[in-house]
Amino acid sequence: MRKTAILGIGQTPVGEHWKLSLRDLAGQAILEALNDARRDSADGIFIGNMLSGMLAGQENLGSLIADWTGLRGKEAYKVEAACSSGAAALRVALMAVASGEMDCALVIGVEKMTETKGVDTTAALASAADADYEAAQGISFVALNALVMQRYLHEFGWKHTDFAQFSINAHANALDNPYARLHEAISETDYKKSRMVAEPINLLDASPIGDGAAALVIVPFDDQSSTDQRLVSIAGSASATDTLALHDRSELLWLSAAEKSARKAYEQAGIEPYDVDIFELHDAFSIMSALSLEACGFIGRGQAPRLAIEGEILPSGKIPICTRGGLKARGHPVGATGVYQIVEVVQQLRGEAGTTQVDGARIGMAQNIGGSGATIITHVLKMGDSR
């Protein structure tokens, strides 16, 4: 199996792009990634997207995007795993390059959520949960996460405000990221006063939806371009599933798919959690930041709010998270999010992360979650050949 690496990255700002369709957004990010990689083509495209059918009445994105980006004729598919579709598309691109089926694969995560042709966006997002047993009861996706957070507060004795620093850190880190949706510093008072969405999750616990696209150029690590100082190797890549419905879990507060995929990725990369310099985690809701940090071994069970309170998640802390704003402030265009996370880790490893650059970052991790922990994909990236 060939080892793989990331040669180019591209992204659009996350926002309300009324004048840009799915193909426009995808095209912009792909063009930027190809330029960054100094390539003008690729052997195929893997598209992370969740909602194009329900919201835009558009499937068959493979052919659409290949044609639009000048790659007419090339192999191209959509890969879907709810909000982890972006990292799932990277998994498949990695297999394509590792197997030798392709020598250069594009990954594009794209989602357009602020404009819909039919289904309401909240209803469409509920398709990430179990349609027959959860969504059929009328529960929304944020309500499912609220059940989890409520139980966490009860079980471990934390107060809701103990989660404030997760959101404050994310908003602060987005201020200098031109691609972020929200550029607005928030205080603990703002957090406390924020409108309730589904108790105990308030507006500042929840990530905003958005339109956006992010892209990667994947090549073999021994590609001729590997002399490129900026080549980032994919040192670990693993995915696991859990039950889709929350009521089927034996442990509601433990992300077993995060633990499984992270352990495997650590092993592949030959590292331990303390080796990770930055961690782009899936903070769709602040409770998910906590559960992810615990399942990946950064702190004991039920203790994650302490990392936030003690400042260890800041760019200057022990385990910086959401260094470019995270889902909370960069925004969460669901099928694109997993690719944005990888782009941001690459920026950190290249030393291109501006005022939130983590000093000497050499090993970065990204974790993308689909459903309430149902599909979890973990990647470990290393700068150059530092495996």
Next chain:
Amino acid sequence: MRKTAILGIGQTPVGEHWKLSLRDLAGQAILEALNDARRDSADGIFIGNMLSGMLAGQENLGSLIADWTGLRGKEAYKVEAACSSGAAALRVALMAVASGEMDCALVIGVEKMTETKGVDTTAALASAADADYEAAQGISFVALNALVMQRYLHEFGWKHTDFAQFSINAHANALDNPYARLHEAISETDYKKSRMVAEPINLLDASPIGDGAAALVIVPFDDQSSTDQRLVSIAGSASATDTLALHDRSELLWLSAAEKSARKAYEQAGIEPYDVDIFELHDAFSIMSALSLEACGFIGRGQAPRLAIEGEILPSGKIPICTRGGLKARGHPVGATGVYQIVEVVQQLRGEAGTTQVDGARIGMAQNIGGSGATIITHVLKMGDSR
């Protein structure tokens, strides 16, 4: 790159399965395929499906189906390429096994179309076309194909009835296939009298939708099980795209993605068209049978109806097609169809095709089409090690 093979197959009948949900259908086919392969697990699942979001309000099928089939924890995603989603899922499974990421991968194609929670099925199918430039005009998918057929009749001087034998052959071949949706022999008179759908496409030119699932177990060709007499090797596997919108094509009557993917698959398998013993093609509409036969090199441009009229597409002919009923009579549960095709080729190569068994079939081909020729995936299978 490791060579790959098909160790097990499974399928449900295509029909109106009012009592079976997506997970039930997928589960039945997967269980049958695992039993057939004498395995009780796999390393991951790739799901061909197009419409679960729009019709059932269910995405994140990976985690849903992995859990339901006793594979909780394993990696699993949905792969979408409109009506070619099934073969696209096989392409990805092949990459997973070829790369060494997995030693055993399940492919499941599943679709439930006869019951919908929201969008009308015809509207949902239009998402296989260009939503912004085609579907927005109100044109349905069958109407797009009608434009193509109309042009073909005009260009090459055939009469509509010259296509009758495509449908007659498909219906005849389905009579003995217990998994087929339609068990009804038709005559040329039936064809002529059939109700018009979108001129010149009548009801007997068009394949019926349906609910169904088909599954494959993919392993390395040098797997210990390769001593199994029934192991079928994947000798050729290739995919190509064309423009999504018909108006962007320079040649409306030439499936360039069929030609590209077939040529590549022939080359990989070391064969020529005349080596192919059976061909499961994508007869969503009878015109597509003609275009596929031409683009894959079985007959000259504009001449395909001759193959049908002269009986060369029958099980006893030079290039037998739709040997188990094809999309026309087995039925077309869109995201599952590409996997049904592979299952049927494997049946032929194993000599398990009943009264439509093609004598001495050693090399079989399947071609799955998404959109009106926008995504085309071609596979060449060989019995045992006959490469």
